[in-house]
Amino acid sequence: MTRTATSAHPLDVALELEPVGDGTVTGRTTAAYANMVGPFGGITAATMLSAALRHPERLGDPVSLTVNFAGPVADGPFTIDARPTRTNNSTQHWTIEMTQDGVVATTATAVFALRRDSWTSTEVAPPAAPGAESVEPTPGPEFIRWMSNYDMRFVDGGLTDIDGERGDSTTTLWIRDNPARALDFPGLTAMCDSFYPRVFLRRGQMCPAGTVSLTIYFHVDADTLSEQGDDAVLATARAQHFGRSYFDQSAELWGRGGALLATSHQVMYFKV
């Protein structure tokens, strides 16, 4: 599925960061990843992680990332301060903060590690799905600009299923960047936030909803992740509980050969 790009991939453009000294970088939102208001949360999460990944003192690969969406991110420039709060022999802990005009827009923490060989077992199983090639892609609505950067092939709980109440909030899809791009940690991070809010599927209609906190556990190191190439990822998400204006959803992202690349959890605000 490789395509030849004549210029930088939109994801790499969105992740361009300029060091301004002492672990601080600056960047700017891009129109390609615009959501209805401000940027797609997944691109913000990927940008926060990138600030740590490119930090000169970075140790190892990300094991966990938590991003808190503290307030709206305005279209335009932002500053990210990434600080290694503690570096041990094989682990490193990060506190990361995005500001715009001195106001905190997003906070994050991350754990990085030099991962070692160990006993391996995947206890959960991937969802049943036909091959990506045999599922038709569904374009997102035009007014949600960031969705055009993904090729999404829904196996269950697709966009056209937001139509009448249902008892199960599961969505399963094949997803890859469009144009195709070799998967790396920022790309995988953005994909973890690419599921539309589960409340849409349960209620059969769109409503105000937004992620307040997103956590990702990475189950592969950089070498293993690079083996994924630009293959489609089999992604599945489901909610646990809706109530008092918040709900949580959990996701699994499966790669080539049935490798679990990441598990992800988030809590969202909603208004119904």
Added chain:
Amino acid sequence: MTRTATSAHPLDVALELEPVGDGTVTGRTTAAYANMVGPFGGITAATMLSAALRHPERLGDPVSLTVNFAGPVADGPFTIDARPTRTNNSTQHWTIEMTQDGVVATTATAVFALRRDSWTSTEVAPPAAPGAESVEPTPGPEFIRWMSNYDMRFVDGGLTDIDGERGDSTTTLWIRDNPARALDFPGLTAMCDSFYPRVFLRRGQMCPAGTVSLTIYFHVDADTLSEQGDDAVLATARAQHFGRSYFDQSAELWGRGGALLATSHQVMYFKV
């Protein structure tokens, strides 16, 4: 199950914090919640949350909490700096840092909110279990001191099941504080970290293991949580993936009347 305590509950003693100005508090570890090395992670998580809960600028109830165990917590005094990074109309974001002798031991972020009525649905179901009264409590091993502060009644995957490999890492138990104590957010937070590492159950033996990051989503506000009283909580946990020295486990904590009190996720280091 209420008992009359003649002095403060050990949990409340462990959570004693003294304000020293500007959102900073000091406290000290207690022998009652000692783990094999340093304090039980759940008590550290509960202490981090308490620093925000008792902050004079605190808004609403916790919706999410992420605690990163950056390094060992030494027995003795600690300092916690809790900072509201952004306060909106109905949400508040926190960055919290615990230091000992100026070295970062633990970091956390939290989201608090004034929760409003909304559509409600619990999509997951509680695990099958007989009533707490009909299950015998299992005392933890004496060398794990903090376990004596819990009444644990295992329904599945108990301590005595750490004996030979098995394919499923599920543990389900009834748990309450011992002596009994009305459940509140710090108490619930500590319980979210009370499951022994899932790798013990899969491998049938203990091994070096420790939580590096813990995330909790709270599904009740303070009023609803207070209705739980000191009833036992039905708690269940299971792992997703083990590999390259880390694994993740997810948990649900169910309260009176089948109310989902919290979902919780963590990633642990292990050595096998």
